[in-house]
Amino acid sequence: MIFFRSLTFNVCYLIWCLIYFTPCLLLMIFPQRFMLVAGRYWAVVVFWLLKTICGTTYEIRGVENRPKDQGFLIVSKHQSAWETIALMAFNTNPCFILKKELLRIPMFGWYLWKGGVVAIDRKAGTKALRQMIKESQQPLSDKRPIIIFPEGTRAAPDQEPKYQTGIAALYTGLGVTVSPVALNSGLFWGRDAFVKKPGKIIMEYLPPIPPGLDRKVFMKRMQDTIEEASNRLMDEARQAEVKENG
Numbered sequence: 001m002i003f004f005r006s007l008t009f010n011v012c013y014l015i016w017c018l019i020y021f022t023p024c025l026l027l028m029i030f031p032q033r034f035m036l037v038a039g040r041y042w043a044v045v046v047f048w049l050l051k052t053i054c055g056t057t058y059e060i061r062g063v064e065n066r067p068k069d070q071g072f073l074i075v076s077k078h079q080s081a082w083e084t085i086a087l088m089a090f091n092t093n094p095c096f097i098l099k100k101e102l103l104r105i106p107m108f109g110w111y112l113w114k115g116g117v118v119a120i121d122r123k124a125g126t127k128a129l130r131q132m133i134k135e136s137q138q139p140l141s142d143k144r145p146i147i148i149f150p151e152g153t154r155a156a157p158d159q160e161p162k163y164q165t166g167i168a169a170l171y172t173g174l175g176v177t178v179s180p181v182a183l184n185s186g187l188f189w190g191r192d193a194f195v196k197k198p199g200k201i202i203m204e205y206l207p208p209i210p211p212g213l214d215r216k217v218f219m220k221r222m223q224d225t226i227e228e229a230s231n232r233l234m235d236e237a238r239q240a241e242v243k244e245n246g
Helices: 002-021 023-029 032-054 082-089 100-104 108-115 127-143 168-175 216-244
Strands: 056-061 073-076 095-099 118-120 147-150 178-183 198-204
Touching: 002 023, 002 032, 002 056, 002 073, 002 216, 023 032, 023 108, 023 118, 032 056, 032 082, 032 108, 056 082, 073 082, 073 168, 082 095, 082 178, 082 198, 095 100, 095 127, 095 198, 100 108, 100 118, 118 127, 127 147, 178 216, 198 216
Parallel strands: 056 198, 073 147, 073 178, 095 118, 095 147
Antiparallel strands: 178 198
16 A cells, blocks of 8 residues: 555656646746745645655654754755755755755756755865855855755665764854754655655754854764754654554
């Protein structure tokens, strides 16, 4: 049953993308904010399809922890494509830091570019770090939250975390507050997974980390905060599943 519900969702998802994004090409000639608003409406339907077809709901916690000023850095756990959609939908004028290869994807890459992202070459080493810091300055001055996944790629639940030290350079170079985000999305929408499982995805904004900390202190605090909270959310989801199944 879960397989066929997932198949139905994936087909509907692709159809929805084609139906919605094709006319959105017209937005390429309008200001950036129109594309960002269009992305939020797209996400609303994706989450509705996920709930209606797969029985996968979501809950956003800790919104009160999100910094009140708009120019800050969101540092999120990354387990699936779900949080990419959610962080785009539930933040005002977000700016993602991502690998430049994504911009080469037809249509999808064009929309990313129009939405105003920071695209980096991950093979460029320290040059990429300098570029990342430099190009993040303008979105911050425009009071846009910068979103980055410090592990660099999606990780399976319970996988040993591998946080990239480049996030410390970004934190120090920008000198802004960091908003850590924990989640359990990988239990329901796994990394490159075809199957979408029923249950509740929880994303939680954790207490902010102030600017000015030593790099090593920041890295440890950030990783411990995100990992401990993510493990707690995954345990909560697993306990709920056991309770539901008797």
